[in-house]
Amino acid sequence: MAEKKSTTGTTWNCYDANTMSAREIYGRVLREMAKTNDKIVGVTADLEKSTNIGIFGKEFPDRMFNVGIAEQNLFGVAAGLAKSGLIPFASTFAVFACLRGGEQVRTDICYQNLPVKIIATHAGISFGQAGSTHHCTEDLAIMKSFPNMTVIVPADGAETGRAVEACMDIDGPVYIRVGRGFEPPFHHDQNFNFEIGKGEIVHEGSDCTIITCGIGVLQSVIAAKELKNVDGLSVRVINMHTIKPIDKDIIVQAVKETRRIITIEEHNTIGGLGDSVAAVIAESGKGCAFTKIGLQDEFSMVGYPEDLYSHYKLDSNGIAETVREIMGKEFEEDEDWEDEV
């Protein structure tokens, strides 16, 4: 793998994105960053191993604090560590970060704009067999509603690594959402653009645009390729890895150029990426065909993740089906578009 220069100035070649889970890459990147930045500390609540923050902790045991199964304390302690001048990375499962410890995240961390980096794993429905108690399809809605918080959903492990580096440049709290297992990688090397707050067009197209994040990026690109070959459709795919602040320009551009928008997210369709995109479209004053795919305000089922992704139309087959449906949708033509945008 090519050596790369990170946004924080460290250089390394510490993982193979093709064979490691996003969690494992997170742990390794954090460990490497901590070698040159002694302000970095880790905090977890009995999930050193599960979240892989333990990879950092093993190398820096004095800088790793495990508070036991106590998530309210986890985020309060992280706030205190930040107040002492350190940069805490706090890791637990997404559902506990946004709900059990959610008030501490809001009031102790965000209200005081402290530089706590929350790397939450097992997000969405990626912990398939565990069911709704351990799934998390509400975190984006919750975290994006906290002032000062930046919210990132990397597409895969390599992008997780980049996000973990880049979050050091944000002088405030950051929430990075990671899945559970080894979701197939979208990026196969580190030669890709990653800038917080900037969406990326990862597949060009003019008939329709899919705006997605996380596991949806790879699946949407697979679907776009199939739709081109089978249906002759030209489908744009935008990797919207930053949910907040959302990249408004790339959304408005997609509305203007494709007039059909689909959002794909491993989250409740209420409050997540889809609603952020919908708000941008509504504020633009431009009409378009629009569909939100995700969990339709329902608690998730138990099952292996791939079965769940298929059921909720988050895999390439489901995404292709949604694109075919939206191509038949009517929307109001707007002759004055060029004048107004």
Place this chain on the structure above:
Amino acid sequence: MVKKDVTVDKLKELAKQLRKDIIQTTVWAGSGHVGGAMSAADYLVALYFKYLNINPKDCNKPDRDRFILSKGHSAVGYIPCLSLRGYFEKDKLKTFNHFMSPFGMHPDSLKVPGCDCSTGSLGHGLSIGVGLCLGAKLQKQTYKTVVMLGDGECCEGSVYEAMMAAKHYKLDNLIAIVDRNGLMIDGRTEDVMSLEPFADKWRAFGWNVIEVSDGNDMQQVCDSLDQAWNNDTSLPTAIIAKTVKGKGVSYMEDDVKWHYGAIDSEKAEIAYADIEKL
């Protein structure tokens, strides 16, 4: 750490002044959590005028002792105390609770000079204190962190999470002070949700516990803080101080109605006269 050479009598005078300032601020604010501010006033004065290593002219000096008012609703006692200590002019307290004021019912660390931590939601302060103490030790800083809790606040489960962690990590640089005034909004703590045996709870969690029979007696306050500052164990210290809610004002003392209230000019005059007699 060098404690300031301030006599108990001087501290008593300052506590009287703070109590008057609390009444005055409550009048300016329209209303306030005056009962719990009055019960905590003696510890606030002792900390800010004798024990805490702080400098009002340099709010962010790295080696300063930290103070977290976990019972954040007592801001109407804490913020006037910061003013009395010289962080800002008393005149500014006239804006308390008003539109655009830096001072509200709960302290905001980004707006109140000298305030180390935003608080208000109960059960949060001790965890933040644990984090500060861990950070101080890691960075080889010797400052202490003092967290003041309400007794009613100790119904919150997060307090016990933090208690466990403080002992586990041997945070001998942490001092918790519980303002045990025995009252919460809905009545006596023992009637609403019994806390006793309260000091034993802290002992059971592995803390060095100091019980104070009268936390409104400045001599006892100072004795307990001397003991806490000279903690030679590897344990965190808890001062469980029995106090009187509304202390110093005849019509407020030990009356749950004065958890929160408004004071008109007539009531204020009675309060000032009562405080003068302390």
